[in-house]
Amino acid sequence: MTTRENSASNVAPDVALVVAAAAEPAVEHMIEPVVAPAMRYRVKLKQTNEVYECLPHESMLQGMARLGRRGIPIGCLNGGCGICKVAVVAGAWEKTGLMSRAHVSAEEEARGTVLACRAAPSSDIEIEVLGKMQKAVFKGWP
Numbered sequence: 001m002t003t004r005e006n007s008a009s010n011v012a013p014d015v016a017l018v019v020a021a022a023a024e025p026a027v028e029h030m031i032e033p034v035v036a037p038a039m040r041y042r043v044k045l046k047q048t049n050e051v052y053e054c055l056p057h058e059s060m061l062q063g064m065a066r067l068g069r070r071g072i073p074i075g076c077l078n079g080g081c082g083i084c085k086v087a088v089v090a091g092a093w094e095k096t097g098l099m100s101r102a103h104v105s106a107e108e109e110a111r112g113t114v115l116a117c118r119a120a121p122s123s124d125i126e127i128e129v130l131g132k133m134q135k136a137v138f139k140g141w142p
């Protein structure tokens with residue numbers, strides 16, 4: 001028996017495994033990051049049945065602008081001019097900033113009449129475009 005054979009046979013089995021594992025070449029595992037698709041809420045325009053999407057906390061007006069319609073008024077974007085007034089027909093929404101009381105009273109807001117630049121859907125939602133924006137949004141609509 002050679003010296004080498006002696007040393008291998010005298011090694012405890014669990015130590016032999018460690019030695020064998022250390023002899024293996026390092027294997028790098030590529031771990032693909034799991035990225036969930038961005039959650040989006042569907043916003044339906046009652047008058048036309050058009051549907052667009054909003055990201056969470058994105059205002060209804062920002063999403064509506066992606067419809068690409070020339071008539072969609074992008075006004076002050078800070079709840080001051082009142083051009084983007086809509087009524088929430090169904091679904092949940094969250095207020096993203098102050099709305100001018102000159103354009104939306106507290107009672108209207110409590111009933112779901114909001115300025116689309118200051119409200120974001122928090123579920124799939126249906127809205128009705130009101131006031132000045134109605135004419136602009138639906139201009140040329142069949």
Ligand code: FES
Pocket residue numbers: 073074075076077078079080081082083084115116117118
């Ligand atoms: S864009 Fe002015 S109040 Fe919404």
